[in-house]
Amino acid sequence: MSKARDFKNYREVVVGAVSDLAREHEDIVFLDSDLSSCITSTSFASEFPERFINCGIAEANMAAVAAGMSATGLTPFIHSFGCFASRRMYDQVFLSIGYAKRCVHIIGSDPGITAQYNGGTHMPFEDIALYRQIPDFIVIEPSDGESLYALTRQVYFSKKNSYIRTPRKGVAFRYDEGMKFEIGKGIELKDGADVAIIATGAVMVDNAMEAYEILRKDGINATVIDLHTIKPLDTDLILKAAKRTGHVVVCENGRYAGGVGEAIAAFLARNYPVKMDFMCVGERFGEVGNLSYLKEAFGFTGSHLASMCKELIR
Amino acid sequence: MDFNTLEMLKKEALDTRIKTIECISSFGSGHIGGAMSIVELITYLYYKEMKVDPANPSWPDRDRLVLSKGHSGPSLYAMLAKKGFFPLSWLETLNKGGTNLPSHVDMTKTPGIDFTAGSLGQGISAALGIALALRIEKKSSYVYAIVGDGESQEGEVWEAAELAGAQKIDNLIAFTDLNGQQLDGYTEDIIPMHHLKERYETFGWDSYEINGHSFEEIEEAITKAKGVKGKPHMIIMHTNKSQGYIPGEGVKSNHSMSVSPETAKEAIDALRKREEV
Structure with missing residues (x-):
């Protein structure tokens, strides 16, 4: 297993956590939407080529494909920028993932002002509200590398759908290594x-x-x-x-x-x-x-x- | 296809149509047009082609059917009840509060429904996801998917088509129910759905165009499709919306219709007479 402090950016922390899980659990697959180099899911793709699918620039399809994959018992983690991971694929997430009671974990990167140079078109402020609407979804936004690593692992074990809101670049460590975090406990x-x-x-x-x-x-x-x-x-x-x-x-x-x-x-x-x-x-x-x-x-x-x-x- | 098989399929299709009309009339209205146009296909799939176990609907090695045009649930419900996935008496509960048979198919409620659908365009993506998952899991099962022609106006259908082609996913056999009608009228007057076979071919699919009411043509297309490796398969089926529910045949607004018990009885009698049973 990796240590969160091994990583230099939030994106490597979140993908590192999923890769660690994938080494232990064969049901994990990763789907990206032509943003794999942005989140570094390229490392997952290199290690698990048969369990990675680049769905191209078609986020809505990716969400419903992930929903279908979960119907056989696989557990997809899927990624896009937060704007597309919420607004662009919302009906697919709401119905094919939420209403159909599937288990998919959605990584929405660069929330709010952390979208920075991608600007207003890519700056999701509303993703929180959208994901709060879907019954039984877990929504997390960890504030440091340790909690992001730990909570990404926990959403997998929760067996519930989740939305992981995280910046991509840079990483802060405010918590000690090995600290315990729990979904739903601030x-x-x-x-x-x-x-x-x-x-x-x-x-x-x-x-x-x-x-x-x-x-x-x-x-x-x-x-x-x-x-x-x-x-x-x-x-x-x-x-x-x-x-x-x-x-x-x-x-x-x-x-x-x-x-x-x-x-x-x-x-x-x-x-x-x-x-x-x-x-x-x-x-x-x-x-x-x-x-x-x-x-x-x-x-x-x-x-x-x-x-x-x-x-x-x- | 031998004579006895063909006669058996025709008999089961007629029975499915009758049970579909009765199911919809028990509620008083429903999406009868699109439910009736796919009856030959689902009869062939469940009586001749698909590997399923009604006693174990979630058998991991089964073939799957995703009804992407999820509003056509009633004929699929009639078929699943006939095959023993649940009691025939459930058909009388269609759309009533607390039912396991909602207007649009729901995998969390109905044994034998392999994926939830209703928001058009999503089911074909989910079917592709199931097919990709089965390939990762090294299973030999097939995934069948039924897409509407009106549904194919949704952009997501083509997102799924391009990814399926790129992934060369050959355990996915999809059908387009080309009945030429959608809720507001004829596709020709709204968005014409021309050259679908060619469209799919340009997306890297193995594609066929058949009469969707012919068991022989359905069988031939599926058999050919299974012989083509490295491509997803699309079978475009020319059908008549409301086929077999005579009051709806040739009617512009037959997407969803009122069907009273009296109308249903007359329609079933007329259908039996036409089929000379």
């Missing part, structure tokens, strides 16, 4: 009593930690949660944080409509209403630029998050 990184920041994905967990430090200097103690699983929602942890702080800010590299923030707001509205705010994209499409430009352009920065927290608890 990680409490800080446990301050003044405000709770619930963040999903690498960009937002980074912002949350930066905001934590800024707030701490001003005498404000924040709870910080890495919500690596978007669905199912870790309602126990969210409720605990809401009760402790009375103020919740949800951060996601996605659009407000149907996103993580709405999911948490709906849960808390029923169970423990608190003051809330949301760092996310509003009525706006993506655009081209590097990550630091896009973080500023969309307000996805630690300093902005700290200001939002201060405003909320004022």
